[in-house]
Amino acid sequence: MESANPWLSWSYVQDNSAALVSAGIEHLWITVASMALGIVMAVPLTLLARRHAPWAPSLLSGSGILYTIPSLALISALWPLFGLTNLTVIVALALYALLILLRGALLGLDEVPADVVDAARGMGMSDREIMVSVEFPLALPTILSGLRVATVSTVGLVTVGALVGHGGFGTLILGGLNENFYHAKIFTATIACVALALILDFALRALERGLTPWAKVAV
Amino acid sequence: MIGQLFAWFTDPANWTGPNGIPTRLAQHLVMSGLAMVIAIVIAVPLGMWLGHSGRKPGLVLNLGSIGRAVPTFAVLVILASWDPVGVGDLAAILALALFAIPPILVSAYDGIRAADPDVVDAARGMGFTGRQILRQVEVPLSVTYLASGIRTSTVQVVATASLAALVGGGGLGRYVVDGFATQDAVLVIAGALLTAGLAVVTDLVLGRAQVLATLPALRVRKSSQALGIGFGLVAVFALMVAPSALASMRGSSSGASVDGPIVIAAYSFGESKVMAQLYAQALQAQGIDTQVRELSSREVVEPALEAGDVGLVPEYLGTVTEFLNKKVNGTSAAAVASGDVEATSQELSKLAGPLGITVFTPSPAADQNAFAVTLAFAKEHGFKTVSDLSVYSHQNPLLLGGPPECPTRPFCQPGLVSVYGMKLSSFVPLDAGGPLTKQSLAQGKTDVGLVFSSDGGLGVQGLVVLDDDKHLQTADNLVPLISSSIATPQVRKILNAVSAALTTDLLVSLNKQVDIDRKDPAVVARAFLVAHGLI
Numbered sequence: 001m002e003s004a005n006p007w008l009s010w011s012y013v014q015d016n017s018a019a020l021v022s023a024g025i026e027h028l029w030i031t032v033a034s035m036a037l038g039i040v041m042a043v044p045l046t047l048l049a050r051r052h053a054p055w056a057p058s059l060l061s062g063s064g065i066l067y068t069i070p071s072l073a074l075i076s077a078l079w080p081l082f083g084l085t086n087l088t089v090i091v092a093l094a095l096y097a098l099l100i101l102l103r104g105a106l107l108g109l110d111e112v113p114a115d116v117v118d119a120a121r122g123m124g125m126s127d128r129e130i131m132v133s134v135e136f137p138l139a140l141p142t143i144l145s146g147l148r149v150a151t152v153s154t155v156g157l158v159t160v161g162a163l164v165g166h167g168g169f170g171t172l173i174l175g176g177l178n179e180n181f182y183h184a185k186i187f188t189a190t191i192a193c194v195a196l197a198l199i200l201d202f203a204l205r206a207l208e209r210g211l212t213p214w215a216k217v218a219v
Numbered sequence: 220m221i222g223q224l225f226a227w228f229t230d231p232a233n234w235t236g237p238n239g240i241p242t243r244l245a246q247h248l249v250m251s252g253l254a255m256v257i258a259i260v261i262a263v264p265l266g267m268w269l270g271h272s273g274r275k276p277g278l279v280l281n282l283g284s285i286g287r288a289v290p291t292f293a294v295l296v297i298l299a300s301w302d303p304v305g306v307g308d309l310a311a312i313l314a315l316a317l318f319a320i321p322p323i324l325v326s327a328y329d330g331i332r333a334a335d336p337d338v339v340d341a342a343r344g345m346g347f348t349g350r351q352i353l354r355q356v357e358v359p360l361s362v363t364y365l366a367s368g369i370r371t372s373t374v375q376v377v378a379t380a381s382l383a384a385l386v387g388g389g390g391l392g393r394y395v396v397d398g399f400a401t402q403d404a405v406l407v408i409a410g411a412l413l414t415a416g417l418a419v420v421t422d423l424v425l426g427r428a429q430v431l432a433t434l435p436a437l438r439v440r441k442s443s444q445a446l447g448i449g450f451g452l453v454a455v456f457a458l459m460v461a462p463s464a465l466a467s468m469r470g471s472s473s474g475a476s477v478d479g480p481i482v483i484a485a486y487s488f489g490e491s492k493v494m495a496q497l498y499a500q501a502l503q504a505q506g507i508d509t510q511v512r513e514l515s516s517r518e519v520v521e522p523a524l525e526a527g528d529v530g531l532v533p534e535y536l537g538t539v540t541e542f543l544n545k546k547v548n549g550t551s552a553a554a555v556a557s558g559d560v561e562a563t564s565q566e567l568s569k570l571a572g573p574l575g576i577t578v579f580t581p582s583p584a585a586d587q588n589a590f591a592v593t594l595a596f597a598k599e600h601g602f603k604t605v606s607d608l609s610v611y612s613h614q615n616p617l618l619l620g621g622p623p624e625c626p627t628r629p630f631c632q633p634g635l636v637s638v639y640g641m642k643l644s645s646f647v648p649l650d651a652g653g654p655l656t657k658q659s660l661a662q663g664k665t666d667v668g669l670v671f672s673s674d675g676g677l678g679v680q681g682l683v684v685l686d687d688d689k690h691l692q693t694a695d696n697l698v699p700l701i702s703s704s705i706a707t708p709q710v711r712k713i714l715n716a717v718s719a720a721l722t723t724d725l726l727v728s729l730n731k732q733v734d735i736d737r738k739d740p741a742v743v744a745r746a747f748l749v750a751h752g753l754i
Contacts, residue, residue, distance in 0.1 A: 005737070016739060058447035065451025068374060068418035069458070070381035073411030074391060076399040077459045084482070084512060084528035095458070119582035149287070156290035160382070163399065165484075165512035171298050175513055177386070178487040180654045180676060181300035181732045190293040197288030 009184035016185075019172065020192060026086070027168025027196060030158050033090045035151055038097030045098070046105040050131075052152070056106055063099040069158045079164055089161035096157060097150040104146015107137030139211045148204040155197040169193040220460050222413075237645045238393070240413065244390035247417065251377045254315030258376075259369065262320045265359070266327025271353045279328045283521040285323025291379055294318070299386035305662060306655045311383030311390070320377060326368020330361025359521035366432045370425040377418045381410070387655045389649070391417065397648055400623040402518040404463040415455050419448065477705055480508035483529040484520045487513055488653050489733035489740065490586060490673060490726065494533035494697060496693055496744035501717050502710065504754035516624055516651065517542055524702060527575050531701045531714075536563055536581050537693025538588065539700065541629055543570040554629070556693040557584045563694055581698040583725040586673040588630050588652070588692050589684040593660060597683050604688040608667060609639040620656045620665030623648040631669055634691045636703040657682060660750035673723060675731030697721065720751040 049056045072094040082088040112135045120134045159170025169189040176185030234240055269279055294317055298310040334357040342356045381392030394410025429668035485495035499509040514520050523529040540556040540563055547570055555566040560581055568578045590605055602608050625631035626646055635641040652671040660668045661680045699714045732743045748754040
């Protein structure tokens with residue numbers, strides 16, 4: 001007889017709380033590390049694009065094309081280099097996050113009114129001072145909403161890391177598929193993953209409001 | 220690498236048949252197209268209506284952000300494991316449609332909301348009804364927004380449709396998944412380039428359509444994007460090719476680290492997970508730290524074992540012996556594995572030793588690869604053996620289902636053809652004796668499938684194993700393969716004790732507990748080790 005295979009099972013959660021917690025920790029760690037690496041790469045590229053303004057549109061449409069590489073393929077391609085470490089997943093996701101971050105930063109900086117920059121220059125501020133104390137704060141709402149969108153989509157993409165054994169909740173989802181369609185395992189891990197994304201979304205919204213009280217938080 | 224890619228793209232064999240580029244491309248387009256049609260039919264009217272009525276703005280915006288938070292991969296797996304949908308293209312089409320609905324809904328809503336309130340007021344003042352305002356004023360004005368939303372979503376759907384291959388679907392993702400399973404970097408990169416190329420072409424075509432759909436007064440001349448596209452394509456190419464090139468320069472490392480935990484690989488099916496847990500917990504009980512990682516195929520695990528990324532893996536004696544034999548001595552090397560466990564084990568040690576891999580004593584427990592059909596099909600034609608099926612296949616070529624690496628494995632497709640003379644119409648890449656293969660058989664999507672003889676769930680799904688009367692399958696006893704750098708006498712003693720305690724009957728019962736009763740492999744393994752005094 002085939003046993004019952006419910007989608008929701010509290011006993012699954014109880015019996016596997018340790019596995020769920022360790023998947024959650026891995027999921028969060030990969031997300032945070034990918035975002036950190038993405039930010040580290042985005043800053044110099046943003047400055048480069050600002051310095052060489054004519055390059056900016058090409059940089060943006062070019063990075064849009066990078067976004068069309070399937071996550072599955074990027075992870076597979078990085079596998080020979082980083083092997084069975086979570087770096088394979090982190091580097092891939094950092095590249096996707098980079099694209100969203102770059103777009104947000106360039107859009108935000110473009111929206112800074114030219115008058116304000118002129119005024120700052122008239123006051124004798126250097127390029128660096130203008131960037132740090134005028135352009136960056138004014139662009140911050142757009143930059144932060146880019147960060148939020150990138151974070152939420154990274155949480156979802158981490159699941160694909162299951163392909164190389166580092167997918168956080170994704171490893172449970174793929175494992176459930178391979179364990180003769182273990183519904184409770186698949187569904188619990190999915191809900192946990194969505195919850196993690198929504199919690200981070202909420203936290204980053206709160207951060208946006210805290211850092212830029214003058215701006216209306218965009219969706 | 221670039222030469223190999225060029226050779227792949229110019230090989231006529233890759234342009235014909237069920238796994239040829241035209242077929243895979245068509246599948247990819249059909250899946251993406253149907254998903255977009257479903258998404259547009261649902262999301263556009265709903266979004267426009269919500270926008271026109273001005274109701275529930277919070278709902279729409281939240282739907283947009285919740286939609287982003289739900290991983291498409293998870294939705295795909297849920298749909299594939301839900302009986303009314305099942306594995307294959309349908310699951311992918313529905314998952315992609317669900318993926319595309321929120322952004323299209325939001326853009327339809329935004330489009331209507333963006334229609335200038337003054338214009339709407341003017342229309343109302345002219346005596347337009349609500350319906351007329353929607354159709355003649357708001358909709359044309361909102362098309363700009365909508366067209367851009369649909370364009371972005373379509374490009375994302377085309378890129379994401381690759382995931383379908385993970386649940387037995389077709390499309391260009393097949394090349395990536397099959398290439399990864401067989402560690403064929405050329406295939407992975409070719410698949411990625413085709414998908415990215417298709418997405419770029421889709422974007423350009425829709426970009427053109429978007430200009431046409433925009434009211435002439437609202438059209439914006441964009442600067443030439445050619446430079447950006449060229450830059451992007453070069454970057455895609457570099458990103459895909461560089462890692463394997465760099466990795467081949469780096470050379471292989473020297474076995475697993477002796478300091479860290481022993482990384483135990485488990486293949487993605489219940490039995491392998493239980494075996495990995497048996498090893499892990501028996502070692503842990505003696506104070507040796509371990510870590511279990513689930514991986515997809517032997518082609519992925521074996522190089523990782525050589526490189527030391529994986530320290531230990533539960534293997535199948537005959538299968539892994541032939542795998543290494545073909546790898547070391549070439550694909551046309553004569554078979555060295557046989558039904559003799561002792562002799563095969565010695566051959567395996569000879570092959571594995573120089574690769575830095577040590578072979579411990581095989582367990583009496585065995586799990587052969589086997590070919591299964593549905594009970595109904597077997598009864599109807601009186602099939603008892605694979606030879607019976609082979610005779611039938613001469614008039615009625617059969618559809619074979621199995622793991623993506625099956626077409627290159629001697630015990631799988633090549634063996635059926637050369638040893639049994641079976642006629643196969645085609646091969647459907649699914650999984651290694653897992654739920655995809657079994658469900659596909661049970662639903663009649665394939666005729667014959669590769670399964671495991673110790674599978675506790677075949678009977679439940681109405682499947683029956685045919686007798687391997689020409690002995691295509693070799694002695695597949697479970698045997699631990701371990702990186703030589705960590706193969707200490709203590710580890711050897713612990714693992715040999717586990718192997719000795721296990722029999723085929725016990726193995727079948729462990730499998731049943733995991734696959735049918737859905738117990739956690741770790742829990743099942745612990746109970747076994749305790750019952751046999753191993754921990």
